[in-house]
Amino acid sequence: MSNDGRRNVGLEHKFEPLQDRFGRVARKLRVSVTDRCNFRCNFCMPVKPVWLPKSEILTYEEIARIARILAGMGVTKIRLSGGEPLMRRDLDILVAMLKEIPEVKTIAMTTNGFHLAEMAERLKRAGLDGVTVSLHSLKPERYEEVVGRKGVFERVTEGLKVAREVGFNPVKVNVVVIRGCNDDEILDFAELARKSNLTVRFIEYMPFDGRKFWRPELLVSGEEILQVIESIYPLVPLPREHGSTAQVYRFADGVEGDIGVITSMTSPFCSDCDRIRLTADGKIVPCMFSRDEYDVKSLLRSGATDEEIASFIRDAFYRKFAGVESLLREHKTIAHVRPMYQLGG
Template sequence: MLIDAYARRFSYLRLSITETCNFRCSYCLPDGNTCDSRVGELSIAEIKRLVTAFAQLGTRKVRITGGEPSLRKDLTEIIATCKAVPGIEKVALTTNGYRLLRDAKAWQAAGLDAINVSIDSLDADNFHLITGQDKLAEILAGVAYAQALGIAQVKINTVLLKQHNAAELGDFLNFVKSQPIALRFIELMRTGDNASYYQRQHLSGSLIQNQLLQQGWQLKTKAKTDGPALEYSHPDYQGNIGLIMPYSKDFCADCNRLRVSSLGQLYLCLFTDSYQDLRAFLHTDDTAALQRFLQQAVQGKAYSHQLQREHSGSTRHLAQIGG
């Protein structure tokens, strides 16, 4: 098992397969990608070896992230590769949704169990302003298609932005009222290149949490491989509302996930100062050395990030290792 010095067990791997993204979200890549980040991305064979090593150490869930993972033409094969690894029970994908209508069926056939789609506004003009793309209707159609296919979990991720979507809570609640979908609000996090933007736009998730509790929403119990979201349900709503609040007390106490970048770099935390390069361990199918390295590496995982002290580590932007 992968167990750190604080007795936390890591059963969840977040695997970035590219830093490249075709959206220009104001909180992440407002100027688009600034480097040729396609060079050196993990191959299918390397991904198989990596996921195999993690699975043999108790990892049960893999989330494929980016950048925008669907920009890789071999995404369907990557999904199938991860799902075929013995011990992996769940393969999930985080996407901006621009290829959902075209590829969701193929992804499902490859073994995809869950999709998280980033939608930061339900107003088309506001969505365009935030993302730089006028594609809200197409993405919502893709979400509906994924649900119709019967993909077990379809969720929406919404980054809270004080000046852009703070007034849309009623619209988001109406969206989940009549359909069984989970919508999660994510607090904006400070990264290396967004300090001034963060100061203008950060909105505490506790404000949403208090409104939900006042309206009769109830906290649900987490599954072992769930991420950090606190998910709430209401008897009058088919869907759920989740909150990811990295600035809240004890946010890191039950951390169960590790991150690997598209270049094969192990990040013990989204906001760590450093990473460990795993590439040298991915040249052969013998994963024993990689397993030993991972078991030793997790002993150096800090108890908590330092976001409260305005320290975001080496993370330049959220596309770097998948948020």
């Protein structure tokens, strides 16, 4: 192995496809590169989070090794998240390492956008393909109240602008819709999609909040979101990509820009889920709605071979939870699972 740890980490290996007991095959990897975040969104972060010690965080070489092994098992898309991924220094180095994996076709990132303007060009040169910016209000004061930090709205929107200028494709906006908080801005976000040729994705509020505020009456369903938009702008559904978290719509009048709706709670898409997650501290998480997680870091740091790691991951993924539907059938609702910042989107 070279000093930077990027050789002999699985490129030469091909493994059996990664499949769970329900026949679902993993094609997408979501990597939380850090649990740290500079915002305190109440639907994600505790007021006083306890950060992981740096020694527990996977190195870029360790992340790249897992990614190469998973690529040998059929994974072709990688999304970087956090916490806030741009809190991790020199993230473009990791992007470049992942870009060297031949089987990986796309690398994307979900970010709060605070550091995006200053990092966008470096990330694009390193090979990052697309970026999604979390933007939960278009009203500056409300936005800053939601994220728990003053004076950041213009910086985030500037990051979104620069992301488009440097050529990221796609550029998306994520908005978590919460009743009594920002549900009066649904049409404003639809108009943002139309004016800016962006994909705006509305996400149902899920029980991953850092302060355990979640309760069913705060959830605004995807159906309700669509009704609000279509009262002004009729929509046409596009074919849903296999394994996609979102149903995407175009505007019937032909104006560019798309609307996506992620109905994790009211109409889950678990039956063809093709995602596997890796936490910042090296846990394999087959399903975000399950508390099951499997420590692959201990194997990485104890000299395990690629074959041993692949076997461990295969066994963990095979046990993947059936999905949200089974929880709803059994309990009618879902309790708090974990704070989102510990897992990534």
